[in-house]
Amino acid sequence: MSALPRVLVAPVTVTPSKPLTPSHLKGLLWTDVLYRATALVADTTYRYSPTTYHPTEQTLGFWYYLDQHHGDVDYSQMSEEEIGDLYVAYRARATKVSAAALRPYADAVENTGWVHPAGARVLQLWTGHYALLGLHDPGLEVHQPPGLGLEETLEQLKPAGAVLDQRADGGPVYLDATRYGLPLRQIVTADGRPNYLACALRELLPLAPEYDEVVLLYDSGLERDYQLVARLLSLRGPAVRRISVSRVPVNGRVTSARHGDWHDHSFGALLRVMDGRCSPESFRLGMRLYFVASLGRGQQESFRLDRLVHWTVRAQRLLDRSRTAPAGTGTALLDRCRSGHSYIDPYRLVSSLLDRRRSAPDPGLLSEVLL
Template structure:
């Protein structure tokens, strides 16, 4: 367990999970790019570990119920030929129709996902699309192709929580299991339904609680629409001695509306759409420009809607910044950037992506040095 006053030797960055059931929207892209810049910059100033495990997203009722629906309605579809948009539209329709799920069948898929790492072919197709898009974007390896069991079992984690008195457990009566949020002035939050199906917080806790130890500081990255859940998650981790901090990012309105991706409204603004937009910028300018927009323009609490025109301007500015080095025919002189990055570190131990990006945008002349380009492209 984390020892009070022990020096921090490793920053553990745990971004919110994304179920592979829909395209990556501007809100997802913002979270991924903030995380990418934060991890790359903070790693140059200290030890960093990024936590990403597909089972944190797939061992959830949200994913399993949708995939069961696909098996029932389209048992013969070749999902390897389907686009991300087509799969995402099915996901939107599934939520709009609000069908009653076969709880036993959903439970069987959850068990397969938990034990064997099973993912429906539609989910695997979505992961393949994401990998290609994130590779083009230059996002560091998240582990989308990796498969490993969660750090502890659901039963063990529930026993650990119960031993601390953190649960309201009605399983003996055929009921659900809740986290006891009211002890901290927070709402009750269901962890396990009456039929044994987990809420998305359970696999997150199964992965993070066993990681708690001396010298580790946990940074929980999430969108502000689920702040209540992450306040509770932070309190639970702290109960076991973890040093914790949260980085809550505002969602990005599309078409003037902020909504969950399950309700649609993302057509024309997915990561695939952004990557396919016409223009003359090369890959490096695309990568830098996307970060200038999603990190530097859409700051942490920005309420700005997604604007393709402004994104294009950021990519154009990135192309001009990078083009100066090519025009000079030489790279700018390298320098040790650890000290400047250390000055941009927050009290929680991570380099602030927004402050770093603003400092880059404020450079009076010349392109970013190679060390900064490694962070941004």
């Protein structure tokens, strides 16, 4: 019998500085279904390390801002909405923090695994949310440093001509896949600040050769960046699959969390509305039916709480039917959710549950993948 394929599931991470919004929930649920289903048929690793992305300006700049403007305050009792409000205030400022000012923060993150108490508080709250949603926790509160330093990463990419480093002349560092027709992409500023792509490569470059397949999940606005990442990782051997999942519009508009207009549809707000309406199982399954199967990859439909309620009712009916269904039918279903790749397509899996022509879902599959 041949060994199971080795699959690395590597989604883009959410910066722990704000509440989870429908767009974040969609990405997390898509990733979770993909990971847990694929883990049944492949040797699967889920890599999601907030540690890797702390060195970005977006995060370090926020922490520096908090310490400069709010001093030593107790974040351990704050809600993620309260911390998110501080983040919105930070992002509204036009001034950029210098690399020199951020250096002590960057050094602490790199050398000691330090996390600012505001970031630690958000990650602690998210750990609770993951448990409530039945999401696999990939180590939100665990120190998981990337395998390579920034300079090592650049040195590894240079022989292939994939890095254009102009720091010696006072310029930035670019990823260079122009030979494949992809535009230059800056990854480090002239004064040495890495962006999230530089951080992603520090993590993924050393991991890639250990896998047969790498699955990248990201929001569709990052398509070009992930084309680049996929190209560079594939040079290291694995097949690289890109899954772009669009953000969820709210009232017809797709907005970034940094603008702060999430108050009536953050995960906390959603929980307050759903409280007492359904069982924990139907909430978990309903969330997956809604965010994965109903909303799909695209962004045609705006977020609607009444639709989520509808899907939890539907989930309860599925759960009821599955109680009398025979176990062991899940394997054949999983096989139908793969075509030319090792990972399980979450959309095909979840939407297949809604096919009325099919028999009731395997209760084992439900509990292992969707609850």
